[in-house]
Amino acid sequence: MKFSFSRKFPFLLKKKFFCSEPWVGLFSIQINQDVTFCPCYLKMKIGNLNENSPAEIWNADALVKLRASFRDGNLPPVCQNQLCPVALDKKL
Numbered sequence: 001m002k003f004s005f006s007r008k009f010p011f012l013l014k015k016k017f018f019c020s021e022p023w024v025g026l027f028s029i030q031i032n033q034d035v036t037f038c039p040c041y042l043k044m045k046i047g048n049l050n051e052n053s054p055a056e057i058w059n060a061d062a063l064v065k066l067r068a069s070f071r072d073g074n075l076p077p078v079c080q081n082q083l084c085p086v087a088l089d090k091k092l
Contacts, residue, residue, distance in 0.1 A: 016073035019086040022066040027057075037063060041084040 019025075021038060028039040033049040035057050047057035057063075062078075069076035079087050 015089070017070065017075040017086060017089075018073065019066075019070050019079070019084075022063055022070060037066075038084075041082045041087075042078060044078065 025037065026039060027046075028036045029049065030036065034045050035047045035049060035052075037044045037046045044062055046060040046063050049057070052060075066076050066078070075087060081087070
């Protein structure tokens, strides 16, 4: 958990994380029709076009959990220790 100081408010604030990728991000489709979210870092398989509809893939449990974590300002456990700018606390 990261914290930062606020100049406006001199008390400790919890660091907020946000990544737009789970809503608008990059998906890749492999030759075998596997759909992968965040192909540069997580390489998270979220479905297969032969087995799942696009709506099922878009609403895959793993992707819904990522969205909920970022919506709440938390860095999801699967994103921790990744080399992406969000996990490294850098601006996209």
